[in-house]
Amino acid sequence: MNLYEFSQRALMTAMLVYSASFFIYMIALGGKKWSSRKSPERTQKWGWYGFAAAAVGLAAHVTFFVTRWMAAGHIPTSNMYEFMTMLAMAIMMAFIVIYLIYRNVLLGAFTLPLAVIIIAYASVFPSEIQPLIPSLNSNWLRLHVTTAALGEAFFAVGFTAALVQLLRVVDFTRTDKAGMRARRWVESFLLVILIVVGFLISVFSFRIAGYEVEYRQVKVSVDQFGQQTTTERLVTYNLPPIVKPHGGEIMAADTFLGTTDSLFEAPSWLKGVNADRKLNTILWSIISGLILYGLLRLIARKQLGAVIHPRLSDINPDDLDEISYRSIAIGYPLFTLGGLIFAMIWAQVAWSRFWGWDPKEVWALITWLFYTAYLHLRLSRGWIGAKSAWLAVVGFLVVLFTLIGVNLVIAGLHSYAGVS
Amino acid sequence: MLFENTKCECGHQNPVGTVLCEYCGMPLIEEIKTDPASPLEMRYDGMARRSQKSNPNLVDRIWRFFSSVRVAVWLIVLTLIGAALGTIYPQESTFINLKTSEEFRNYYKQEYGTMGEIYHALGLSRVYESWWFVGLLVMIGTSLVICSLDRVLPLYRALSKQQVRKHLQFITRQQVVYQGPEPQDRMAWLDKFEQALKKKRYRVWRDGDALMAEKNRFSRWGPYINHIGLIIFLLAILGRGVPAWNMDQYITLYDGETQQIPNTHYYVKNEKFTVEYYSDEELPQSLKGTVRPKLFNTRAILYECTANCDDPSKEPVLVEVKKHDIRMNQPLTYKGLSLYQFDYNDKPKLLSVSPVLVDKTTGEKYGPIHLSIRDPALTYEAGPYTLTLKDKFMDFGGFDSEGRPMSKSREPNAPAFIFIIKGPDLPENGETYIYFPNQIDKVRFGQDILNKALVDKLELRVEGMENVSIAENASTLNVRMDRAMPFVWTGAGIFLFGVVIGLYWNHRRIWLRFDDGVLSLGAHTNKNHYGLKTELAVMMNKSGIEVTVERLDNRRKTV
Numbered sequence: 001m002n003l004y005e006f007s008q009r010a011l012m013t014a015m016l017v018y019s020a021s022f023f024i025y026m027i028a029l030g031g032k033k034w035s036s037r038k039s040p041e042r043t044q045k046w047g048w049y050g051f052a053a054a055a056v057g058l059a060a061h062v063t064f065f066v067t068r069w070m071a072a073g074h075i076p077t078s079n080m081y082e083f084m085t086m087l088a089m090a091i092m093m094a095f096i097v098i099y100l101i102y103r104n105v106l107l108g109a110f111t112l113p114l115a116v117i118i119i120a121y122a123s124v125f126p127s128e129i130q131p132l133i134p135s136l137n138s139n140w141l142r143l144h145v146t147t148a149a150l151g152e153a154f155f156a157v158g159f160t161a162a163l164v165q166l167l168r169v170v171d172f173t174r175t176d177k178a179g180m181r182a183r184r185w186v187e188s189f190l191l192v193i194l195i196v197v198g199f200l201i202s203v204f205s206f207r208i209a210g211y212e213v214e215y216r217q218v219k220v221s222v223d224q225f226g227q228q229t230t231t232e233r234l235v236t237y238n239l240p241p242i243v244k245p246h247g248g249e250i251m252a253a254d255t256f257l258g259t260t261d262s263l264f265e266a267p268s269w270l271k272g273v274n275a276d277r278k279l280n281t282i283l284w285s286i287i288s289g290l291i292l293y294g295l296l297r298l299i300a301r302k303q304l305g306a307v308i309h310p311r312l313s314d315i316n317p318d319d320l321d322e323i324s325y326r327s328i329a330i331g332y333p334l335f336t337l338g339g340l341i342f343a344m345i346w347a348q349v350a351w352s353r354f355w356g357w358d359p360k361e362v363w364a365l366i367t368w369l370f371y372t373a374y375l376h377l378r379l380s381r382g383w384i385g386a387k388s389a390w391l392a393v394v395g396f397l398v399v400l401f402t403l404i405g406v407n408l409v410i411a412g413l414h415s416y417a418g419v420s
Numbered sequence: 421m422l423f424e425n426t427k428c429e430c431g432h433q434n435p436v437g438t439v440l441c442e443y444c445g446m447p448l449i450e451e452i453k454t455d456p457a458s459p460l461e462m463r464y465d466g467m468a469r470r471s472q473k474s475n476p477n478l479v480d481r482i483w484r485f486f487s488s489v490r491v492a493v494w495l496i497v498l499t500l501i502g503a504a505l506g507t508i509y510p511q512e513s514t515f516i517n518l519k520t521s522e523e524f525r526n527y528y529k530q531e532y533g534t535m536g537e538i539y540h541a542l543g544l545s546r547v548y549e550s551w552w553f554v555g556l557l558v559m560i561g562t563s564l565v566i567c568s569l570d571r572v573l574p575l576y577r578a579l580s581k582q583q584v585r586k587h588l589q590f591i592t593r594q595q596v597v598y599q600g601p602e603p604q605d606r607m608a609w610l611d612k613f614e615q616a617l618k619k620k621r622y623r624v625w626r627d628g629d630a631l632m633a634e635k636n637r638f639s640r641w642g643p644y645i646n647h648i649g650l651i652i653f654l655l656a657i658l659g660r661g662v663p664a665w666n667m668d669q670y671i672t673l674y675d676g677e678t679q680q681i682p683n684t685h686y687y688v689k690n691e692k693f694t695v696e697y698y699s700d701e702e703l704p705q706s707l708k709g710t711v712r713p714k715l716f717n718t719r720a721i722l723y724e725c726t727a728n729c730d731d732p733s734k735e736p737v738l739v740e741v742k743k744h745d746i747r748m749n750q751p752l753t754y755k756g757l758s759l760y761q762f763d764y765n766d767k768p769k770l771l772s773v774s775p776v777l778v779d780k781t782t783g784e785k786y787g788p789i790h791l792s793i794r795d796p797a798l799t800y801e802a803g804p805y806t807l808t809l810k811d812k813f814m815d816f817g818g819f820d821s822e823g824r825p826m827s828k829s830r831e832p833n834a835p836a837f838i839f840i841i842k843g844p845d846l847p848e849n850g851e852t853y854i855y856f857p858n859q860i861d862k863v864r865f866g867q868d869i870l871n872k873a874l875v876d877k878l879e880l881r882v883e884g885m886e887n888v889s890i891a892e893n894a895s896t897l898n899v900r901m902d903r904a905m906p907f908v909w910t911g912a913g914i915f916l917f918g919v920v921i922g923l924y925w926n927h928r929r930i931w932l933r934f935d936d937g938v939l940s941l942g943a944h945t946n947k948n949h950y951g952l953k954t955e956l957a958v959m960m961n962k963s964g965i966e967v968t969v970e971r972l973d974n975r976r977k978t979v
Contacts, residue, residue, distance in 0.1 A: 102950070128704040134716055134748035141749075318973075322950045329923045329947065336919060341912045350749045352668075352760040352898045354908065357548045359507040369500040373493050379947070380463070380489040406507075 004129060007067035011085060014060035015119050018092075021053035022112040028105050029311060047105040051096075054112060058092045065089060072129045077145040078136050080407065084122030086146070087403070088115045090153035094327070098157050102323050106315055110160040120200045140346035147338025148364075152399050154331025155371070159396035161324035162389035163189070169317045169386055172306035182386075186305045189393065194296075195289030202284045206239050213237045213260065215248035235277055242283045245276040278408065321385055324392050325378060332371055339364045363402035370398050430587070436474060440466025443583055445590030459974055460593045462944055467574035487570035492563045499556045506547035509539055513546070561654045564647045572644045579637060584627035586931045586942075594931075594942030596953055597974040598960065598967060602939045609963060616959040617930070633930040640946065642922020649915030656907035667901040670762060672831075674769055674891035677794070678723070678738075681899050685729050686757060687738055691719040693764055693895035716761050718746040718895040722754055746897065756901055763896035769832055773857045774887040775880040777802040788887060793835050793857065805843035805878070808850070812837050816856070816865060834861045841878065855880050928952050939965075943972075 001009075028046030065086065068076045076082040095111045166189075170182045217233045235245055240256035243264040253260040266276035293304070300307045343364060344354040355361060374391045377383040383391070427433050432443035439449055439461060447460065460466070471480075471487035485491055509532055512524050528536035528545060539545055547553050592599065603609035606629055614624050614631070622633040660666055671679055673690035680687050696715040700708050723738035744752040752759040771794075776787040786803030794814075800807040816836035817828035825836070835857055840850040854870045856862045868875045882888060926948045932941040945952040957969045 126706065128706060130704055130707065131698050131702055131712060131714070134713060138749035319950065322948070326948060326950070333916060333919045333923055337916055341916060344908075344912070346749075348905070349751065352751070352758065352762075352900050354905070357506065357511060357513070362503050362507050366500050366503055369496050369503070373496045373500070376489055376493050376496070381493070 003067050003071040007064045007071060008127065010060050010064035010067060011119065014057045014064060015116060017053055017057035017060060018112050018116050018119075021050050021057055022109065022116065024050035024053055025105060025109040025112065029109055043105055047103070047108065050105070050108050050112075051099060054092065054099075054108065055096065058089070058096065061085075061089045061092060068129070074132050074137070075142050075146075076129075077142060077149075078132060079125070079130060080404075081122050081125040081127050083145065083149070083403070084118055084125070087149045087152065088118040088122065090146075090149040091115050091118065091156045092153075094150065094153035094157045094331070097330070098154075098161075098323060098327050101326070102319070104161075104315075104319065104323060106164050106312065106320070107157070107161060107323065110164050111157055114156060114160060117196060117200065120204075121196075124200070124203055135350055138346055138350055140342055140349055144338055144342035144346050147334055147342055149338070151331045151333075151335025151338050152403070154327045154334065155392075155396055155399050158324045158327035158331065158392050161320050161327060162392035164312065164315075165317055165320035165324060165389045166386065166393065167305055167308050168312040168315060168320060169389075170305060170309070172303060172309045183303060183305060185390075187303050190304050191289065191293050194292045195285050198288030198290075198292050199281070199285035201292075202239060202288045203281075211238060211240065211254050211256065213241055213253040214251040215241075215245045216251050217245045217248045219247075235274060237277055237280060239280060239284045241280055242287075243276065243280050248276075317385070321388065324389060325384075328371060328374065328392060328395070332375065335371070336368060340368055360402070360406050363398075363406050367395075367398050367402050370395050435468040437468030437472035438466060439468075440590065441587065442467065442578065442581075444585070444587040445583070446587035447589060447593075458593070459595045460590065462594070462946075464571055464575045465578035467578045469570050469574050471570050483566060483570070486559075486563045486566040489567065492560070492567060495556060495560050495563055499553070499560065502547055502553050502556060505544050506553075509536060509545065511545060511548065513549075557654065561651060564651050564654075568644045568647045572641075575640065579640065582632065582634075584625045584632040584931075585630035585933060586632075588933065588935060588940060591931050591933060591940045591942035593974075594944050595949055595974055596943040596945075596956060596972050598939070598941040598956075598965075598972055600939055600965065600967075602934050602937050603964060606934060609965075613959070613963040616962045620955060620959060622928075622930070630933045631931070634928070636925045636927050639921050639925035640927045642918045642920075642925075644918070646915045646918025646922060649911050649913070649918055651911070652907060652914060653911030656904045656911055659904040659907065660902065662904075665901075665903040667899065669899050670896055671899055672765070672894050672896045673718075674771055674794075674894050676771070676891065680725075680736075681757075684757070685725040686741075686754075687723040687725060687736075688759060688897065688899075689721040689723065690895050690897075691721060693718045693893040695764060695766065695893070716748060716764060716895075718761055718897065720744055720746050720752055720759065720897070722752060722757075722759070746895075756903060758900045758902075760898040760900065761895070762898040765894040765896070766892065767894075769891050769894060770835065770857055771889040771891050773882050773889070775855075775857075775882045777805055777807075778879045778881050780877055780879055785883075788883075791837065791857070793832050796837065800839075803843075805841055805846075807839045807841050807853075810838045810840050810852070816861065818865070834858065834865075836861065836865070841874070845877070853878070853880070857882070923947070926951065928955070930956065949973075 024046055028043050028050055065076060068082075077086055091111065092115050095107065095115075099107055166186055170186050171179060172183055174180070174183070214234060214236045217235065219231045219233065220228060233245075234251070235248070241262035243266050244262035246266045248265075250260060266279060296304055343361070347356065347361070348354040370391075374388070374395060377391065378388050428441035428444065428446055428448060430441065430444040430446065432441055434442050434448065440446065441448055445466075448466075469487070471484045476484060509528065512518070515524075515527070518524055518527055524545060525537065525540050528540040530536075532539065543550055591597070610626065610629065610631060614626070614633075617624050617633045620635070622635045624631065624633045626632075667683070669682060671681065671688065673679055673688065673693075675690060675692050678687055678689040694715070694717045695713060696717075698712045698714050702714075703710065703712060720743070721740055722742040722744070724741045725736045726739050727737040728734040729736050742752060742754045744750075746752050746759055746761050748761055751761070772790060772792045774788040774790050776785040777789070778785050784803075786805060787800075789800040789802050789807065790797075791800070796809055796812060798809050800809075811825070813825060813827040813834075813836040814830050815828040815833045817826050817834075820826050825838070828834075837855045837857075839853045839855060841853050842848075842850040851874050852871075853874055854867060856865060856867050861867075926945050928943065928945045930941065930943045932939060934940075943952055943956055953969045953972045956972055957967055960967050
């Protein structure tokens, strides 16, 4: 077993231990409701077990990071796989800091699945070690990426606390207009999370099954001088085609449910790199997320928020409000330093200008502006409670768009290879 | 006109707009007085601000507009939206080969359809240079200045003259409050409590049986410091518009070539450019067989001209000031001047030739003369003949409609030189001779036909490759000077410092007094109530008063 394989196993271990930690936290919480004797000592005891497991998981995760660094000869932060696994590691570090300040069991029950989901998402990308291209070989870049990830990790913990807070304060018995609206929003947010889970489940199930279908697409375009050019494009789907490339013909295909046909064809106006395959993946995610949601609703026979809500009744929403805000307040200077200042220094050294309005730069600025607005609204305009919690939730969505969405949707200097 | 009485019970005369008495902290405004249970609004310690002036004139109104945090948040949100819109499609500035508005319009239409056309028509394809986006940034800058001034002065006054004994309502309406029976020995307990406070690094003041404790006041200046940093940052960016502060140009240098950096007294030499690629063993499975660059390196020397710099007739005196390997992420920097690796060209290029002048009738050879392609001398002596350079073309492109020779570019792809040759058996004014150093150009452009007057008499000819000097690589460097950068970094640094002291430390104050056997204690912090409550509970328990963290909480329930 070489160093690279060892580091891959360390990551797998970390993920399994994180999942175990998540279940321990669930026991710590569930115990409150299930056992007849409500015992804070019991919750606290299991909370510490969960925390210990999370710490062991983090140790394995750090082992992964260090051994991969040694194997590659450079810090593993240079592509989507490496960045996402590091982000998960940073989230666990931020979690441990915040947990030691507030000792809140709920935080564990919600942050650990987030870390697991992010590692799973990272695993969608190719994990092999790639040598650095010259522009990425910079200490400023390394500082930029790691510090920014740490800042974003605190935003992530702030997000989980805010999400729990919303689940806690939104009243699932209310039937008036405003009450219904709040319930619907929380419920849709849970659905979004399930869609992400659905995406992971579908990608990994078909990857394990080794499913593949290849299309050939011929494009004829006429330039301004009336000259015709024909381009041929081969595209491989790893998920069964719900929507096939516009005018694509099958070259080779595995069958799914006894057929190789697709339901739809991508519209011709769909542009962008592999936009048809991305659309197919998105459709799969939404459908599997909806199925998952439907199943859970069938089992629970009520809104999912209403299932979670009563389990949170012991917790003081003010404390969650404080945790969320505090976490963001810790993350904000780190993000400013890593996401903007180090990034500008790197840009100055590498590209000879500290700012170039590249989409990734702009979205880092947008993230910063968003949290700046959050802090002003909270500190000067008194937005606390649910309002501030919604902002913290939306803020993390902005972070995710900056990290992932920009690379998927908008091309620029930061686009990585191997995006599904 | 409504007359507002701002004199407090305690006798202190407060400025109009004061919320809490500057001296004792008693609430002064009616709506606050009427709800005695609710926690007080403690912003800026209830001081009057300039923006709250009654009967505002125009300046006051502008001041009020920009001093509002609500306006500031709107400006931030609008900037955010504007910035986001600019990322939908690539900005115009990313296309170097398109110039006119017409070209851009066609490009966006062709590439992104109707949406692209609308995008371009709305000006979203150049958002970041648009008047409204720059206007928003200027307004944010204004808001930063006015917001800070409006708040920092009253806050400074409030914090620099604090009273130890506060009004009872001021204490009991803080967000963290304790009320309970007084301990048996009031003064002994106060001493003990003071010790506990000091252990937590509080500064303590006492006035009879009233006490005030405070720590981390500096953290209150954090927001104003970070705003100053941002103002410096924004001004520095404006300063980058000053042409004399800014230089951005490109220089292409062959291996071994030295060139002056235009408009400076600096010269730069490219000793050798190298490019390295990853070998197949270094590449992972999926990348094998692909070309993946590992290193671009220009071994560069920077010279400073110390004499004869502006005199074209004399050779400038150059002194080496810096030697550096310019790579990606490792620019050469010297006194604010930076040279970056930008591009390279690995097509071999002719640097110089040393032809001889052959007398075709006798076969006699004169010379050789040394002809530098990029930087040729004006006159040459070859035996009895004198050659004067009349014109040169780097990328000869034939003749225009009026029969004049022309150059396609400044790149020496097809160099051509026009000489006037004087000497024996030649007219007094000399004869024109066009010379193509590249054999292929000689044939392509018909050198012998162009030189028909001399073709049987004289010829410039290169004898052997040892008389040709060729560069394998050319390196393009980006030369930059940006005098505003130190201010940009200073602004960013000050901003970060302000944010850190404002967010990582919290200003905490505790007041207490005794009334009719009741101890009333109120505590205030601008951020992190949780920490204050926990700390206070620990200190009170130490002093002998048992209290839980929850009991100290006097906040309205957050919903």
